[in-house]
Amino acid sequence: MSADVHVTLNAVTRVYPAHSGHGEVHALGPIDFSLRRGEFVGVVGPSGCGKSTLLETVAGLALPSTGTVTFEGRPVDNQVPEGVGVVFQEDATFPWLTVRDNVAFGLQRAGIDGAEIARRVDEAIAFMGLNAFRRAYPSQLSGGMRQRVCIARTLVLRPRLILLDEPFGALDQQTRLLMGEELLRLWRETGATVMLITHALDEAAMLSDRVAVMSSRPGRFIAVLETHWPRERDSRIVAEPGFGLFTSRLWELIRDESKKALGIT
Amino acid sequence: MRHPALWRLGITAAVVLALEGLCRSGVISAFTMIAPSQMVVALAGMILHADWFWADARYTFENVGAAIVLSAVPGFVLGLVIHALPRLRRVLNPVLLSYYSVPTFVFYPLLIVIFGINQLSLIVMGAMFGVVAMISSTLTAIDRIPTVYGKVARVLRMDRSATALRIVLPAATPHLFTGLKLAVAYSVIGVIAGEFILATAGLGRRLSLSFNEFDNATMYGLIVLIFIVVAVINSGLQRWEARIYRRWYRS
Numbered sequence: 001m002s003a004d005v006h007v008t009l010n011a012v013t014r015v016y017p018a019h020s021g022h023g024e025v026h027a028l029g030p031i032d033f034s035l036r037r038g039e040f041v042g043v044v045g046p047s048g049c050g051k052s053t054l055l056e057t058v059a060g061l062a063l064p065s066t067g068t069v070t071f072e073g074r075p076v077d078n079q080v081p082e083g084v085g086v087v088f089q090e091d092a093t094f095p096w097l098t099v100r101d102n103v104a105f106g107l108q109r110a111g112i113d114g115a116e117i118a119r120r121v122d123e124a125i126a127f128m129g130l131n132a133f134r135r136a137y138p139s140q141l142s143g144g145m146r147q148r149v150c151i152a153r154t155l156v157l158r159p160r161l162i163l164l165d166e167p168f169g170a171l172d173q174q175t176r177l178l179m180g181e182e183l184l185r186l187w188r189e190t191g192a193t194v195m196l197i198t199h200a201l202d203e204a205a206m207l208s209d210r211v212a213v214m215s216s217r218p219g220r221f222i223a224v225l226e227t228h229w230p231r232e233r234d235s236r237i238v239a240e241p242g243f244g245l246f247t248s249r250l251w252e253l254i255r256d257e258s259k260k261a262l263g264i265t
Numbered sequence: 266m267r268h269p270a271l272w273r274l275g276i277t278a279a280v281v282l283a284l285e286g287l288c289r290s291g292v293i294s295a296f297t298m299i300a301p302s303q304m305v306v307a308l309a310g311m312i313l314h315a316d317w318f319w320a321d322a323r324y325t326f327e328n329v330g331a332a333i334v335l336s337a338v339p340g341f342v343l344g345l346v347i348h349a350l351p352r353l354r355r356v357l358n359p360v361l362l363s364y365y366s367v368p369t370f371v372f373y374p375l376l377i378v379i380f381g382i383n384q385l386s387l388i389v390m391g392a393m394f395g396v397v398a399m400i401s402s403t404l405t406a407i408d409r410i411p412t413v414y415g416k417v418a419r420v421l422r423m424d425r426s427a428t429a430l431r432i433v434l435p436a437a438t439p440h441l442f443t444g445l446k447l448a449v450a451y452s453v454i455g456v457i458a459g460e461f462i463l464a465t466a467g468l469g470r471r472l473s474l475s476f477n478e479f480d481n482a483t484m485y486g487l488i489v490l491i492f493i494v495v496a497v498i499n500s501g502l503q504r505w506e507a508r509i510y511r512r513w514y515r516s
Contacts, residue, residue: 061419079422086420090413095513096435106421109431137512157421 006193007035007058007161012067013218014053026218028053030067033212033221035161040187040194042204044254045214046261051197054219055165058195059086071161085159085192089166093138093146100125100134103152124152127189128182144168144175148182155186162187164196168203176200177235180207188231201250206237213253216261223253299481307486317471325456325468326494328384332391332452337445340396344403345429354404361404364397373459382465391455395448402444406437439513442506449498457491 013029028050035041045051056062058069060080069076071084080086093102103124107117125134128148138146147167154162164183168176180203187194198204204211205227213223227246229237237243281301287293288300299307311318347354372393376386414436418428460469468487475483 059420061416080420082422084420086416088413088416090411092411092413092417094414094432094435096438096509105431109421109423109427139513 004036005034006037006072007195008068008070009033009058010068010070012054012057012064012069014050014057014062015065028057028219029064031219031221033224035193035195038191038193039209040184040196040207042196042198042208042211043214044198044201044204044211044250045219046216046254046258047199048261049214049216049257050219051199051214052165054214055086055163055195055197059084059163061086083160084163085154085157085161086163087147087150087154087165087167089169091138091143091146091150091170093141093149095138098135098137099130099141099149102138102149103130103156106153106157120156120158124156127155127186128152144171144179147171147179151183151186155190158190160192162190162192162194164194164198166198167196169199176203177206177238181234183207184233201247201254202238202243205243205247205250206233206235211250213250214257216257222257225249295481296479299485301489303482304485304489307482308489311483311486311490321466321468321471322490324384324466325460328387328456328460328467329391329452331384331388332395332456333449335388335392336395336399336448336452339392340399340444340448341403341434341441343396344400344407345433347400348404348407361397361401369393369455370458370462373462377463382463387456387459387464387467390459391452394451394455398447398451399441399444402441402447403437406440406444407433409440410436439506439509442502446499446502449502450495453491453495 009031011030011032013031014027015024016027017023018025031054043051043054053062057064058071058076060069060071060076060078063078071081074081094105097105100121104117104121107120112120125131128151130145130148130152133141133145138149141149147170151167168179171179183194183196184207186192196204196207208227209229211225211227212221213225214220215222225246284293284298285300285302288295288298288303347357369390373386373390376389380386380389410433414432415428418432423431456467457469457472460467461473464470468491472484472487475481475487
């Protein structure tokens with residue numbers, strides 16, 4: 001395996017019993033794919049195509065039915081490997097803890113000494129622009145700020161692979177663009193490998209080095225497109241002529257699959 | 266309706282005043298009920314002068330406290346275990362739903378045979394009353410915890426006990442208050458009623474003696490005391506619950 005390869009998926013499928021109790025649902029795959037160390041990969045696809053299932057499988061939150069996932073050369077079993085951080089679409093802040101305690105939560109578990117925890121938490125809070133809210137409870141924050149708390153909670157653990165499951169799905173367009181910029185800054189400064197699941201084509205196009213396009217269920221990768229954007233980029237890239245062409249190409253690929261998923265002929 | 270607390274206070278005051286008037290005027294005979302003001306005077310007299318009061322009060326409230334702990338803690342733990350085992354939950358669900366249709370007091374003689382006429386029988390009686398309310402409340406509370414918290418626990422590689430203590434317990438807290446308040450009420454009922462039926466000490470036993478001796482002043486004084494204690498505990502829990510809800514759901 002090349003040292004450049006960080007995560008591999010080999011013939012990964014997910015099949016689970018149907019809710020009715022009869023038969024099976026083939027949700028995912030087979031998927032063969034590799035993430036290179038330090039790259040930003042976006043995954044787009046129609047609703048219900050198995051994007052979140054894919055992320056859970058890569059994270060070790062769910063086992064593949066067949067095939068294997070490896071992270072840093074080691075197989076991912078039914079446990080999230082050390083070095084993997086996940087940010088979910090839902091608000092995962094703990095309402096009983098302040099912003100500071102939410103961010104520190106994972107570190108306290110890791111048995112790191114108090115001074116180091118304080119240093120890392122202060123750093124992450126400052127990085128996510130939450131300094132003024134460190135003593136606030138999540139109920140006092142907007143949806144975007146809560147998501148920043150979740151990202152900071154992941155960031156303090158210094159993950160080498162960050163998996164994001166539609167983290168800005170509940171936010172308005174302007175906030176999403178700005179949160180995307182924050183994410184790009186985080187990615188550049190940490191050097192982590194990032195996999196972003198999203199239904200927003202423009203978000204995937206703006207943030208990613210490569211965008212994988214999934215088919216309708218069972219979700220397979222029908223294309224993987226390179227964006228060729230510079231590493232130093234921000235939301236202003238959406239005004240570039242090449243950006244529109246890229247998202248059009250994504251839409252071309254995904255349009256028929258989306259119609260299939262919605263049952264439109 | 267504006268100012269519901271004022272309305273509650275007003276209605277309570279009106280009922281008390283009506284009772285006062287009905288008792289003082291003789292419409293309600295003193296053999297049936299004494300006036301509320303006399304109840305309070307009788308209670309004050311007991312607290313200040315009765316040589317049995319503090320020993321019996323301590324006996325009862327120790328039993329009630331132990332019964333609350335024994336229904337709340339095992340109730341929460343059993344709720345966690347049952348929630349983690351969906352098959353067991355399906356089996357137990359009808360039992361949990363119909364538990365309070367069973368007159369639990371029929372087991373009191375059995376408890377006396379097993380433990381003797383002592384505090385343990387009363388504590389177990391009280392706990393038996395409260396524990397199922399706490400189990401049901403825990404199950405409902407855990408059902409209401411966002412599933413994403415479980416995923417966060419797994420991403421942070423937390424084991425089951427750490428997840429239960431550091432995520433499930435705090436996340437369930439606001440929804441556990443219903444069970445806790447019921448556990449308090451049921452524990453008081455179980456202990457006082459057990460003492461009333463058969464015990465060597467306690468306010469319930471004193472209540473039974475005063476009832477048999479037509480000592481209405483002592484009986485109603487004790488009823489007022491028990492009422493006040495339960496109301497204070499419940500309103501304390503209610504305030505705590507309201508504070509948590511305000512902090513969690515400010516928006």
